Amino acid sequence: MDKTIYSIVLTVLLFASLGVAPARAQAIAGSSAAVSYTEKNSTTSISLQKIALKRKAMTEVLKRYNSPLLPEVDSFLDACETYNLDCYLLPSISGVESTFGRFSPPGTYNPFGWGRGHIPFTSYNQTIMTVGKALREDYINKGVDTIDKIGRIYCEGNTWSGKVKFFVAQFEQEEKKQLFFMQDAVQL
Helix, strand or coil: CHHHHHHHHHHHHHHHCCCCCHHHHHHCCCCCCCCECCCCCCCCCCCHHHHHHHHHHHHHHHHHCCCCCHHHHHHHHHHHHHCCECCCHHHHHHHHHHCCCCCCCCCCCCCCCCCCCCCCCCCHHHHHHHHHHHHHHHHHHHCCCCHHHHHHHHCCCCCHHHHHHHHHHHHHHHHHHHHHHHHHHHCC
């Protein structure tokens, strides 16, 4: 009986800490392995658990790198929902371009190297939404729909896409780790 109560309380606290409306939760869909989601406008709804996993995975990886983007996890989630992107694509690009915002030009809020890093923005949120929109409209909607294809245009070097995939894999591994812990906690 105590284990059941513990599981219920843990689940309620987890979802209460999300601050995510059910309508928004239903809009975020897809696999983190894909560049874009295929379920965004379908009748398939995504569970709050999936959002919690992505939020927790992003939080943990950004903490690991002591990233100034840590408070922007919800901005990354908003961009992936709004522009139908893989939730880990934008943070992974920031990992390659600026070690998750740690090494970007001062005062630019530009962790993506956008415009060779010289384009200033007023906030990280503005940058995340701007780059997310550009990736959707100028890349993915025009058939540039994989990390390898994006890399050929986004960056002059030939190692960029491999590095982005490396960070995507870190987020995915963290998500799997969190899923394991969440399932273990529920089974108590």
